[in-house]
Amino acid sequence: MKLTDLTELAVRNLRESLLRNSLTTIGISVGVASLVAMLSLGIGLQQLASRRLMKSGLFDTVVVTSRRDLRNFNREQERSGPAPGESRILDEPTRAEVEHLPNVLEAYPDIRFITELRYDDKPHLTTVAALPASAQSTDAFEGIQGRFFSSNTAPEAILQKTFAEELLGRSPKPGLDETNVAELAAPLLGKELIMRYAQREKQGTPVEPSSNNEANSDNEALAGAAYSVISREQKLTIVGVADLDPESMRGPTRGRVFLPLGLAETLHVMQPTDLREISRAASDQPVYSSVSVRVKNPGQVQKVEDAIKKMGFNTFSILDASRSIQQFFKVLDVFLGIFGSLALAVAFIGIVNTLVMAILERRREIGIMKAIGASDADVKKLFFAEAGAMGILGGIVGVALGWAIGQVINLGTNVYLKQQSFPPEHFWAVPWWLVLFAILFSFLVSLAAGLYPAGRAARLDPVQALRYE
Amino acid sequence: MDGLDKPTQRNPTALEASPANPPAIRVEQLCRHYRMGETLIRAVDGVTLTVGAGEFVALLGSSGSGKSSVLNLIAGLDRPTSGNVIVQHRNLAELSREDLARYRLHTVGMVFQSFNLIASMTLAENVELPMRFAEVDRGKREGLVREALARVGLQARMNHRPSELSGGEQQRAALARALINRPQLLLADEPTGNLDSRTGTEIMNIVRELNQQLAMTVVMVTHERALAERYAQRLIFLADGKLVGDESNSVTAASKAMDQAGRNRESR
Numbered sequence: 001m002k003l004t005d006l007t008e009l010a011v012r013n014l015r016e017s018l019l020r021n022s023l024t025t026i027g028i029s030v031g032v033a034s035l036v037a038m039l040s041l042g043i044g045l046q047q048l049a050s051r052r053l054m055k056s057g058l059f060d061t062v063v064v065t066s067r068r069d070l071r072n073f074n075r076e077q078e079r080s081g082p083a084p085g086e087s088r089i090l091d092e093p094t095r096a097e098v099e100h101l102p103n104v105l106e107a108y109p110d111i112r113f114i115t116e117l118r119y120d121d122k123p124h125l126t127t128v129a130a131l132p133a134s135a136q137s138t139d140a141f142e143g144i145q146g147r148f149f150s151s152n153t154a155p156e157a158i159l160q161k162t163f164a165e166e167l168l169g170r171s172p173k174p175g176l177d178e179t180n181v182a183e184l185a186a187p188l189l190g191k192e193l194i195m196r197y198a199q200r201e202k203q204g205t206p207v208e209p210s211s212n213n214e215a216n217s218d219n220e221a222l223a224g225a226a227y228s229v230i231s232r233e234q235k236l237t238i239v240g241v242a243d244l245d246p247e248s249m250r251g252p253t254r255g256r257v258f259l260p261l262g263l264a265e266t267l268h269v270m271q272p273t274d275l276r277e278i279s280r281a282a283s284d285q286p287v288y289s290s291v292s293v294r295v296k297n298p299g300q301v302q303k304v305e306d307a308i309k310k311m312g313f314n315t316f317s318i319l320d321a322s323r324s325i326q327q328f329f330k331v332l333d334v335f336l337g338i339f340g341s342l343a344l345a346v347a348f349i350g351i352v353n354t355l356v357m358a359i360l361e362r363r364r365e366i367g368i369m370k371a372i373g374a375s376d377a378d379v380k381k382l383f384f385a386e387a388g389a390m391g392i393l394g395g396i397v398g399v400a401l402g403w404a405i406g407q408v409i410n411l412g413t414n415v416y417l418k419q420q421s422f423p424p425e426h427f428w429a430v431p432w433w434l435v436l437f438a439i440l441f442s443f444l445v446s447l448a449a450g451l452y453p454a455g456r457a458a459r460l461d462p463v464q465a466l467r468y469e
Numbered sequence: 470m471d472g473l474d475k476p477t478q479r480n481p482t483a484l485e486a487s488p489a490n491p492p493a494i495r496v497e498q499l500c501r502h503y504r505m506g507e508t509l510i511r512a513v514d515g516v517t518l519t520v521g522a523g524e525f526v527a528l529l530g531s532s533g534s535g536k537s538s539v540l541n542l543i544a545g546l547d548r549p550t551s552g553n554v555i556v557q558h559r560n561l562a563e564l565s566r567e568d569l570a571r572y573r574l575h576t577v578g579m580v581f582q583s584f585n586l587i588a589s590m591t592l593a594e595n596v597e598l599p600m601r602f603a604e605v606d607r608g609k610r611e612g613l614v615r616e617a618l619a620r621v622g623l624q625a626r627m628n629h630r631p632s633e634l635s636g637g638e639q640q641r642a643a644l645a646r647a648l649i650n651r652p653q654l655l656l657a658d659e660p661t662g663n664l665d666s667r668t669g670t671e672i673m674n675i676v677r678e679l680n681q682q683l684a685m686t687v688v689m690v691t692h693e694r695a696l697a698e699r700y701a702q703r704l705i706f707l708a709d710g711k712l713v714g715d716e717s718n719s720v721t722a723a724s725k726a727m728d729q730a731g732r733n734r735e736s737r
Contacts, residue, residue: 001601001602001604002601002604004607005601005604009601012589012590013589016589364585365587367585368585368586368587369587369598369602370546370570370573371544371546371573371579371581371585372573372574372579372598372599372602372646372647373570373571373573373574373575373599373602373603373650374570374574374602375566375567375570375571375574375602376566376567376570377567378570378602461547462546462547463541463546463547466546466581466585
């Protein structure tokens with residue numbers, strides 16, 4: 001029998017026992033809905049966690065340090081790669097080279113220094129760090145009061161909440177974990193900070209040549225690596241106060257005042273590496289203590305790390321932590337899927353029951369069909385088609401129902417989150433592949449449920465079936 | 470209806486098909502035994518007969534004589550315990566289930582005492598059903614259904630369900646369905662059993678017309694001797710699963726033999 005005829009007959013048969021078939025289809029729908037609801041919750045939570053982690057910038061960032069920086073040296077790194085003394089300097093050309101590696105979004109130098117900032121004529125000593133423009137899109141600046149930098153070179157500063165407290169001479173109120181950042185920001189936004197820093201300036205004249213000829217040739221190689229260190233001041237306007245700590249991962253070296261990266265680069269602030277590499281650098285190109293590399297997605301972090309290691313640098317990322325989180329969600333998905341499938345298993349029994357009842361009811365009809373030429377395969381296919389049609393219909397309704405359940409729960413939870421003063425979240429995701437998977441799964445489960453009834457109908461003896469009243 | 474109440478044409482006895490009338494059906498030592506608990510039921514017990522192409526044969530016998538069982542075996546609805554049913558050079562006893570289904574679809578048309586139309590389908594859908602199994606093009610089907618229903622005078626009722634029709638109309642629709650795939654054999658199991666005599670005559674006239682105009686071989690099971698004598702060219706008598714008489718359409722010793730068999734059964 002052709003597929004169109006089969007479908008037509010199946011649908012008309014389903015319409016004949018409308019109530020029973022509708023109830024069975026609703027059973028399948030509930031099964032599929034519970035499966036979709038469970039899986040979309042799992043997927044949604046995973047996406048939420050990934051989104052948070054991605055935005056935090058922890059999982060797509062590789063920190064590159066020079067092997068020459070012995071403070072960062074560990075045993076493993078000691079064994080691999082070139083000896084520190086022979087390894088490359090982490091300077092501007094290197095940064096540019098790293099930035100051109102495949103899958104790298106950007107590579108920016110890590111400029112940070114401890115310096116004095118004056119506010120209201122009072123000195124405050126803290127760590128200042130430079131931020132690239134891309135930092136704006138990370139989660140770290142969620143809940144910022146004021147705004148992000150107007151440009152990459154603007155003389156502007158963003159304060160971390162604890163530094164703002166220090167400037168205002170406030171300490172967190174007892175009994176409260178958090179200070180209200182809006183209260184801190186109000187008196188500070190738009191005000192001026194004066195930053196004092198040590199500027200590294202290339203000396204106009206080379207080092208005095210020595211009378212010794214051999215020494216002279218050595219000194220020529222060092223030409224241009226002579227600096228003056230000059231004390232400078234830079235006025236900065238406070239444009240934002242960050243609620244969260246954008247550099248929480250950095251521990252004790254984290255900055256509490258942030259400048260635009262472009263501005264920080266033009267200031268030529270003396271870095272510890274300048275002193276260390278003064279004997280090596282042949283130009284006035286800055287030498288960085290570390291370079292942060294942002295990778296397109298966390299899956300490519302390992303490749304990028306390997307490529308950078310080959311260049312002779314040390315790298316660091318939190319890739320392994322991310323792997324175990326992904327593994328956790330995979331396991332969670334499997335468990336949620338199993339629970340969701342339980343309802344579908346009940347629906348499976350419902351289909352078997354409906355079709356077995358249909359065989360009893362339509363025994364004579366099956367006999368007639370066989371008498372006028374239907375083969376065993378035709379009868380089998382017809383029952384399969386009926387089971388399949390119920391499966392597809394139940395799958396479609398089930399996906400819609402599952403989606404609706406998700407929306408309602410999402411809405412309810414967001415209302416609760418709002419009451420608790422948390423921002424709304426989407427922890428419910430029904431990706432298109434889940435829609436297709438759920439309908440296909442429902443179809444296959446229904447076909448499997450039709451296996452026994454269809455076989456039984458096909459084997460009916462036509463003479464016996466025709467006698468049946 | 471054309472031919473209504475015309476006298477039956479009588480053919481000479483034809484136990485063996487003549488060369489001019491090649492065999493359509495050859496039944497050889499056919500047995501169909503059932504076991505019911507401890508008892509062995511011999512529904513058909515060593516029947517041998519030949520039906521010539523284009524012949525109209527009536528299988529006569531009392532209830533339980535095995536006539537319907539023989540018809541079911543010729544229809545390929547049942548398989549013999551032993552013996553052969555040879556139709557168009559094919560031994561039905563040796564065909565697979567799939568081949569038997571194909572045989573029922575293309576070679577045989579069947580009508581039953583209880584019409585056996587599918588109640589949930591309209592007449593048109595009932596008549597169309599065998600064409601769905603035969604995978605006839607959808608475009609051709611509608612015309613063929615109309616033609617078949619027109620042949621039995623039901624073109625105006627094609628969208629009615631069987632329950633909305635009289636018994637005679639239902640049997641006419643069943644005839645239209647039996648003929649839709651143009652079979653060579655028409656097998657009728659008590660086709661007038663559920664009809665009054667006038668409607669029964671109408672149905673039988675159509676059957677005779679098919680036999681005469683399309684040269685279709687007809688095997689009809691009936692227990693009404695008068696009906697058989699009126700329409701069939703040949704009468705085959707069965708009793709206790711055995712063939713007890715085979716004669717051209719005239720009252721002969723075979724009927725006496727059948728009566729004797731009936732008496733024997735009573736005395737047992």
